[in-house]
Amino acid sequence: MKDFPYTEKKDTRSGFGAGLHELGKTNANVVALCADLIGSLKMDAFVKDFPERFFQVGIAEANMMGLAAGLTIGGKIPFTGTFANFSTGRVYDQIRQSIAYSGKNVKICASHAGLTLGEDGATHQILEDVGMMKMLPGMTVINPCDYNQTKAATLAIADYEGPVYLRFGRPVVPNFTPADQKFEIGKALMLNEGTDVSIFATGHLVWKAILAGHLLAEKGINAEIINIHTIKPLDEEAVLQSVRKTRCVVTAEEHQMHGGLGDSIAQLLAREEPLPLEMVAVNDSFGESGTPDQLMEKYGLNEAAIVAAVEKVMSRRK
Amino acid sequence: MSASSSPAEATATRSITELKQIAAQVRRDIVRMVHAVNSGHPGGSLGCTDLLVALYFKFMKHTPEPFDMNGVGQDLFFLSNGHISPVFYSVLARSGYFPVSELATFRKLDSRLQGHPTTHEHLPGVRVASGSLGQGLSVAIGAAQAKKLNNDNRTVYVLMGDGELEEGQIWEAAMYAPHHKVDNLIAVVDRNGQQIDGPTEKVGGLGDLRAKFEAFGWQVIEADGNQFETLLPALEEAQSLLGQGKPVMLLMDTQMGFGVDYMMGSHKWHGVAPNDEQLEKALQQLEVEQNSDY
The missing domain is CATH 3.40.50.970 (Thiamin diphosphate (ThDP)-binding fold, Pyr/PP domains)
Known part of the structure; x- marks a missing residue:
């Protein structure tokens, strides 16, 4: 990692x-x-x-x-x-x-x-x-x-x-991305190449995915982590290339499951490459008052939630 | 003169007689368009015909061909109450933005003349979609501010329906324009007193619009919008009030369905098309030309 x-x-x-x-x-x-x-x-x-x-x-x-x-x-x-x-x-x-x-x-x-x-x-x-x-x-x-x-x-x-x-x-x-990194709209960014699972993250969940990647490495799981900064148009080629290698998928975002990044990737997989997928996202709920860290933990949007989703999706992989 | 042969550009010298001829042609277009597809909004279209004819054929400096979305150096018109698209389309076509024959495609599949105006089909002369009410004043103010940034001293016009003033966004925009001294803008309210469910005062209670807009910081003038004899001086007065740090509002009294006696003054013709017999009656009243090309 x-x-x-x-x-x-x-x-x-x-x-x-x-x-x-x-x-x-x-x-x-x-x-x-x-x-x-x-x-x-x-x-x-x-x-x-x-x-x-x-x-x-x-x-x-x-x-x-x-x-x-x-x-x-x-x-x-x-x-x-x-x-x-x-x-x-x-x-x-x-x-x-x-x-x-x-x-x-x-x-x-x-x-x-x-x-x-x-x-x-x-x-x-x-x-x-x-x-x-x-x-x-x-x-x-x-x-x-x-x-x-x-x-x-x-x-x-x-x-x-x-x-x-x-x-x-x-x-x-x-603030970890290189200051001189050019931003290409619609072009996913490979952060860590892996073979066991594809983690597609966006926004604040990208860093959480990196933290999860380290935790997974300690467990011997080699996660591929891709930063999907552009949710639409989705970099379908990058997504498909990754999942054809890892055969299972986790998405991570600070958004409802309905309508978010996970929803877009699930739709792509259903059309092109049906594979097990788990979503780290808010599950049909409003938020509440609290500190950001408290809320991200309570609503399951942190590295622990990503690790759990990876273990679950890998168990579903055929 | 024939209204369709030479009206491509506005000219300050055009006479009231000529404008009336053009307006009659536009009204014929309107009733034919809505009759042909048995849908559309003739009432407000007929009521606002004289205003759009006065703007496009006398007051506005504009270049139909080639159409330029940015319109730098041109006067711009925005139709906020997009349901009166028939009058907009007719005036644009008769001004030379697109072929008059294309009016026959109104509301049909694959047409550039959608039920409500859109830029999406690239119809020349339309600069923003409208139909969902209450949005055009904001857009016009933005376009007016762009003109100021571009040192472009031409004028932006926008037409709203009176029922449309029930939308909250109108009053956000009404507060903004005087505060930001948007004084290259002439807004017009079509005060026909009617909306779908009945008289505006029964449905929404618009009240004293002059007092309301003056309280918001607008310069307000009023005129009969169906008489060129009063409408033209009102538009001249509106132009004379530009550049004084305040936007200008023309409250224009019209009759829904003006020019067709059985439609006039009633909300019942807001969104209903005439049948064959009613069309013939309307055309008779609107002085059908023998060699009309549409």
């Missing part, structure tokens, strides 16, 4: 803020909108240095999505910023009609996704957003794993023409 050394822990939302600030300097068409959460989204630097390209919308997310669609007419590349909950469920119809169906080049940037939002509780802990966004025709869905990858993804989506949902989070997590 490979080591993934890191020197600091950072939040993925700060990676977004840093990427957006860099885009301010390098791409004159990039504009940003925020619904009263500049500090939470780490948009301060962009607001300070590019005030003429920043629009404070206030607590009016539906309006923000419409404004963003309108700003593309004239060649702007709008990045909207608010919590994942208010970036998706609250404004699904606005995104559907004015952005996705209209094919607008809007980047929906969503922070505080999932349980790791923590103490604010279930009203804010959206676990359905990936499902909603991936169902929209033409929508690209990206969930990077750490600060560096989130920054790289932020830069990459500005160069991509079309609507994108970029999902990131609140807590600090190990």
